[in-house]
Amino acid sequence: MAEPVFRRLALIGLGLIGSSIARINLDGRPLAGEVIACARTPKTLARVVELGIADRVEADPARAVAGCDGVILCAPVGSFADLAAAIGPHLHPGAILSDVGSTKQSVIRDVGPHVPAGVHFIPGHPLAGTEYSGPDAGFAALFTGRWTLLTPPEGADPAAVERMAEFWRRCGAMVETMEPGHHDRVLAIVSHLPHLIAFTICGTADDLADESRSQVLKFAASGFRDFTRIAASDPVMWRDVFLNNREALLEMLARFMEDAQAMARAVRWADAAYIEDKVERGRKIRRSLIELKQA
């Protein structure tokens, strides 16, 4: 059996992502010799103990990272500044500090200043998720065949980057490195904006007069159902993502709104050719996705 990537790994946050990593380690793919689970609430800690997916649980992040050669932040990105301030002084020289947040410029902004010299800071983002959250939601196959993007700061140690890449490959992921700003723009359009739209349309439907609203729920056709699946995701996580990728998200939303207004105008003035062209483009993108085996 291969050596574990880390001797002792602290997972800060045991939601969908953190608890999936913990399960992979039990699944015969050696990520860490010892896993320390740190969570904010006693309820989550108790559940992790019941599930038996960590070697030790720890309520205090500073104590959790003691003696660790690997630390991964798996909490909502809005909590990263405080977490980094708390654990920074306790990180061991030579350790790797990483994360799984959906926004990367904000993570570098919030965590970077708290990373002591000699600690390798290698931010990461596994593009995987479901609409479920919490320590019961994780499963060992979550990352299989999915991308993980690493956004190492300039001057990062190539050996540390490779160690995180190996970590994610053992999780079943394909790994690529990307510039943090570019990451945030790409994710704004492929993930953050679609989720913002899904949450919004659920609210729009919920605001309808009572009779229509019950009909909406009763007759939800395939279109709306797919939106609500997206919209069922974790509120705090998404709130933090939106607030921490503000510039790119607002730019993509503005582009989308212009395009939606143009579509509204085409509907109002019965511009059949315009509408058909837009619908046809959707099909083409879908076909491209299928060819890329992402569908």
Added chain:
Amino acid sequence: MAEPVFRRLALIGLGLIGSSIARINLDGRPLAGEVIACARTPKTLARVVELGIADRVEADPARAVAGCDGVILCAPVGSFADLAAAIGPHLHPGAILSDVGSTKQSVIRDVGPHVPAGVHFIPGHPLAGTEYSGPDAGFAALFTGRWTLLTPPEGADPAAVERMAEFWRRCGAMVETMEPGHHDRVLAIVSHLPHLIAFTICGTADDLADESRSQVLKFAASGFRDFTRIAASDPVMWRDVFLNNREALLEMLARFMEDAQAMARAVRWADAAYIEDKVERGRKIRRSLIELKQA
């Protein structure tokens, strides 16, 4: 075995819906003693013959409806005015004329004037679909457990309404009658607007600069993938739906745009409570859907 609902049934259009009805009739659930398939293109007619899902194919709608006691329009709603003008004079007294269009006020507007006295006009809309289209896309289970909404005009013969309800129950659907204007408003929010948004966001992504676009396709996370599934549906069908439910669609789109602008403002000004509230509402709607077993 129960008597078929119709002695001879003409299906005008053999796409996803029409070819599913034809398959149900072969599946031991007696809808019609004889099924006449009518399609616009020789290619579709040839494919229907190859598939063996109809007793006879017919290119001319007027000839297709001859001698039929049931006629169902299964083509895009934009073609209904011409189709109704063509078949109107050839409909038999006592026959039922129905349809499966996603917009009901437009169907009553376009088809109604061509229905001769003595013919029962009972518009309908099965809330079922996939992202596939054409005669190969149909399957006998398409309507199982899904709603079909009937929107009979005032004064419609209750026996004819019940006959169409029995037709759809044999297809596996649950049946309800609804006022046409109310149908169009409910469908605007549960189906038409979500599709318009999905087509639009695919276009927004497609407009990005070349490098970003290829990244978008490569890293399409779950959010965007779900949108492209919706967006892969039939262009002509959706073009016609948008143009024929204009008023309700534009109203729902305007409401959505206001809500999206409010969300943009909350992101810009970091109104965390507002965002969290909206995301939480999405979850609640999702839970309601699950309780209603529509999920």
